[in-house]
Amino acid sequence: MKNSLVRKLVSVSLVSAMAVTMLAGCGSDSSSDESGDGGKTLKVAAFEGGNGAQIWKDIAAAYEEETGVKVELELSSQLDQDLTKEIRNGDVPDVVYYNLGQESGFTETMLKEKAVADITDVFDDELKDKLLDGILEGTDAQPYGDGKIYLAPIFYTPTGFWYNKNLIGEGKEYALPTTWDEFFALGDQAKADGRALFTFPQSGYFDATMYSMLEQAGGIDFYNDALMYDENTWTSDEGRKVLDTIGKLVSPEYTQEDTVSNANADGGFKINQQNVIDGKALFMPNGNWVIGEMAASTPDDFEWGMIPAPKWEGDETQAMYTFTEQMWIPADAPNIDEAKNFVKFMYSDTVVDILLNNKTVDKESGKESDAPIVAPVKGAVEKLPEGTTKDCYAAATADNIVAVTGTWATTQPIEGLDMKKSVYGAVESINTGEMTVDEWQEQLIETWEKCAAALE
Numbered sequence: 001m002k003n004s005l006v007r008k009l010v011s012v013s014l015v016s017a018m019a020v021t022m023l024a025g026c027g028s029d030s031s032s033d034e035s036g037d038g039g040k041t042l043k044v045a046a047f048e049g050g051n052g053a054q055i056w057k058d059i060a061a062a063y064e065e066e067t068g069v070k071v072e073l074e075l076s077s078q079l080d081q082d083l084t085k086e087i088r089n090g091d092v093p094d095v096v097y098y099n100l101g102q103e104s105g106f107t108e109t110m111l112k113e114k115a116v117a118d119i120t121d122v123f124d125d126e127l128k129d130k131l132l133d134g135i136l137e138g139t140d141a142q143p144y145g146d147g148k149i150y151l152a153p154i155f156y157t158p159t160g161f162w163y164n165k166n167l168i169g170e171g172k173e174y175a176l177p178t179t180w181d182e183f184f185a186l187g188d189q190a191k192a193d194g195r196a197l198f199t200f201p202q203s204g205y206f207d208a209t210m211y212s213m214l215e216q217a218g219g220i221d222f223y224n225d226a227l228m229y230d231e232n233t234w235t236s237d238e239g240r241k242v243l244d245t246i247g248k249l250v251s252p253e254y255t256q257e258d259t260v261s262n263a264n265a266d267g268g269f270k271i272n273q274q275n276v277i278d279g280k281a282l283f284m285p286n287g288n289w290v291i292g293e294m295a296a297s298t299p300d301d302f303e304w305g306m307i308p309a310p311k312w313e314g315d316e317t318q319a320m321y322t323f324t325e326q327m328w329i330p331a332d333a334p335n336i337d338e339a340k341n342f343v344k345f346m347y348s349d350t351v352v353d354i355l356l357n358n359k360t361v362d363k364e365s366g367k368e369s370d371a372p373i374v375a376p377v378k379g380a381v382e383k384l385p386e387g388t389t390k391d392c393y394a395a396a397t398a399d400n401i402v403a404v405t406g407t408w409a410t411t412q413p414i415e416g417l418d419m420k421k422s423v424y425g426a427v428e429s430i431n432t433g434e435m436t437v438d439e440w441q442e443q444l445i446e447t448w449e450k451c452a453a454a455l456e
Contacts, residue, residue: 042338045074045083045093050289051373052360062350069338080106094339097327100140100407111143111410117329120149122340127347135376138406139227140324145409153324154346156376157287158396159208160320165305167279180245183310187254190282196256198249199281201269203424208321209285212309213242215319215404228409229452234444247437250427256281260428277302287323288389292360292371304388320396321404352380411454422447
């Protein structure tokens, strides 16, 4: 499942709060730990998700070869829980790869508690020139909006609506839509054929959709204001248009009937994704990680496609949200200087090539598949082989596409607020009839008031 599954505030769990408390109590210095042979040792903790484990082993080996620094690598699919236990025992990692938007909210909690180091100095002019324009501008790199970088965007993925290219496209059974009117008309056509227009893995996958739709509805200034909890976000015509459109999209009229019952992290989300492969639903929000994630159950002749979320009539451009995955340094890391060197290494040609040549192995079937990962480095996309992945990245840089980055701004801790549930959880309740769009709007207005009051 998405390593992120993406980019927002969540409630501060007892586990995460404990981690921060223990971390704050740990001392740090700028000297590296000594390995058994007297050399330096850097502790790197990385979330093991859809990207697989091998890339981290390869990156660690490459760093050791280039610098002579030993990398002590910790890989875990439940990294937040493991780090909590280790931090409790005074064992603080030097570098962490754990994204914004995870269910535990571990990274958000660290940010709220000011337990993440300022790494602005890593990104000198030379490195900035090497990176994609704008990749360091959003709140997923500058979470406090103060011009300082705390999170390093090491991977990036354009997101959109993924579909079965064998069914949809020029000369296929269904024409590819570009506007919402065309999209819903396609839904009516598909329904007559016994297919649903839409499904979604989990409600959290609406993060990228909502971000892109907010920009599409009101432009970049409106979008940036929304990230900072502008009071007019959801009372405006633009904000209401976004909510009404999503409400229609997730209604039982257009969303596959079993979507909500399957929308969980226990494997049900894969059933929803499989429904797109099998032609039971035509579109779903996702990123290119879905290719490797579903490789074992994808027929050899199947071809993925991706489009931005549709635009409204008259719009000249389309917005496409670019999801980033982040690496960061704990404020109390024992070896901050060496940790910064490692973060900078993540943008080297060596790592760019390791990522592009990544492969994943399905644990159940043992089936290996290509799963290239793209660093936000200029020229990386051109190295991709022809195919779906390259097409998706190329689409994000097309002339009529507005690339959107960033996340809801980090605030001080807000007791009792589950940001993910407040913002995205409503889509499931709207589908089941437990909530109306009006009630969702009121919930969002209240949430934005709380977040605005808790901004730094």
